[in-house]
Amino acid sequence: MSQTGSLMGFVHRRRRGAELFLLVLALMVGIGAYAAVGLGVEGVVPADLVGYGGWLTALIVGAHVTVRLVAPYADPVLLPLVAALNGLGLAVLRRLDLTYEANGLDQHTFARQQLIWMTLGVVLFIAALVLLRDHRVLQRFTYTAGLTGILLLILPFLPFIGREINGARIWINVAGFSFQPGEVAKVMLVIAFAGYLVLHRDALALAGRRVVFVDLPRGRDLGPIMAMFGVSMMILVLQNDLGSSLLFFGLFLVMLYVATERPGWLVVGGLLFGAGALAAYTFVGNVQNRFNFWLRPMDYYDQSPGSFQLVEALFGQGWGGLIGRGFGNGFPERVPFAYSDFIVSTIGEELGLTAVMAIILCYGLIVERALRIALISRDGFGKLLAVGLGAIVALQVFVVIGGVTGLIPLTGLTTPFLSYGGSSLVANWVVVALLLRVSDQARRPAPRLEPVDDSGADSESTQVVKLK
Structure with missing residues (x-):
């Protein structure tokens, strides 16, 4: 490396070849696991393996080609990680479909429907990268995104289309299709929070009034975003969707801390969370039940509502041990929602703790890449957008896997890219597209400046070195 290169920075390589190699490994995981399911459950290779593998390969290759053409400097690790998780x-x-069919239960086509939702997610992923050439354009829609997010959270309250499932009113039903608008709302609120915080970060960081150990900003600076956050939290509490409430609260707190760089906000947020949790436990029966199930699961095994699902999931994971029982040798169907909220328990029972740790590592890498993108981003909006999108994945994975493994009370969220659910899968593919767009902008060489050479120096010494 030249001396000028060491002073001015490195040039990011495109690394699309590395991404392609990792995608091949990811496809081997997805298609290999699909073949292993057929061998483990039915004793033969699935008859539709070629068609399934071709469809999955076409989707992933299409996403890769799009990144190669319109975001050549994007992070090369994110897409393979997502492809591996989605394939698994x-x-x-x-x-689970094969087990339900073998036991004479209702015909389920979770895998086929999920593949259709994945197709839609990849299409929107491609559309987002092609249409959004600069993520900074989203900053113009700060308040529009915030209002849209709140309206999406209100939709389940509307008559005729709003639906309540398992005690939570978070679904809408249009033309026979169920959709969870909160999954899209989380992306809208990340854009809104990032746009507002980057615009008012100086005012929020400056001390307005010191209360105990926290420097609070002026009310007129913090008021609008607090109002937006309060309305969204109120809606989520009324919907009895405490998992999403925790997700949005954590998202807001993380982005506020990153924008202001004041650790006091973490203390304030922790105190508010503790007070809110205590109030919810005291006055909300559903929250009290979940805490009781978590603390004493065996005492509520036979009750309704009870801890049957949690106990069966914990026993299944314990039976799976370190390397699992193998596909077809477990009984994940004993858990009613093994395909959605408890899909990690299914993996833990049949593939073992090793597979669960590998999955957690994949999620950790996704979050790490998001934070890396935030660090190298050249604009404040891109930094906060990447942090917010990474925080969504981190908080959701912690809440879901923590609940299934008994670390924290159950909350009812889906595991990104793994669990069955169209709205969650589609929204998370868009999240990845936004992260890739920010990373492409951040890793792209800085614009070349015209050298000014009035001294007659040779052109080589006046060349502008590309920034990292």
Whole structure:
């Protein structure tokens, strides 16, 4: 490396070849797991393996080609990680489909429907990258995104289209299709929070009034975003969707801390969370039940509502041990929602703790890449957008896997890219597209400046070195 290169920075390589190699490994995971399901459950290779593998390969290759053409400097690790998780999730759903059919239960086509939703997610992924050439354009729609997010959260309250499932009113039903608008709302609120915080970060960071150990900003600076956050939280509480409430609260707190760089906000947020949790436990029966199930699961095993699902999931994971029982040798169907909220328990029972740790590592890498993107981003909006999108994945994975493994009370969220659910899968593919767009902008060489050479120096010494 030249001396000028060491002073001015490195040039990011495109690394699309590395991404392609990792995608091949990811496809081997997805297609191999699908074949292993057929061998483990039915004793033969699935008859539709070629068609399934071709469809999955076409989707992933289409996403890769799009990134290569319109975002050549994007992060090369994100897409393979997502492809591997999505492929493994499809295989596990197929395993549950075969078990339900063998036991004479209702015909389920979770894997087929999830593949259709994945197709839609990849299409929107491609559309987002092609249409959104600069993520900074989203900053113009700060308040529009915030209002849209709140309206999406209100939709389940509307008559005729709003639906209540398992005690939570978070679904809408249009033309026979169920959709969870909160999944899209989380992306809209990340854009809104990032746009507002980057615009008012100086005012929020400056001390307005010191209360105990926290420097609070002026009310007129913090008021609008607090109002937006309060309305969204109120809606989520009224919907009895405490998992999403925790997700949005954590998202807001993380982005506020990153924007202001004041640790005091974490303390304030922790105190508010503790007070809110205590109030919810005291006055909300559903929250009290979940805490009781978490603390004493065996005491509520036979009750309704009870801890039957949690106990069966914990026993299944314990039976799976370190390397699992193998596809077809477990009993994940004993857990009613093994295909959605408890899909990690299915993986833990049949693939063992090793597979669960590998999945957690994949999610950790996704979050790490998002934070890396935030660090190298050249604009404040891109930094906060990447942090917010990474925080969504981190918080959701912690809440879901923590609940299934007994670390924290159950909350009812889906595991990104693994669990069955169209709205979650589609929204998370858009999240990945936004992260890739920010990373492409951040890793792209800085614009070349015209050298000014009035001294007659040779052109080589006046060349502008590309920034990292």
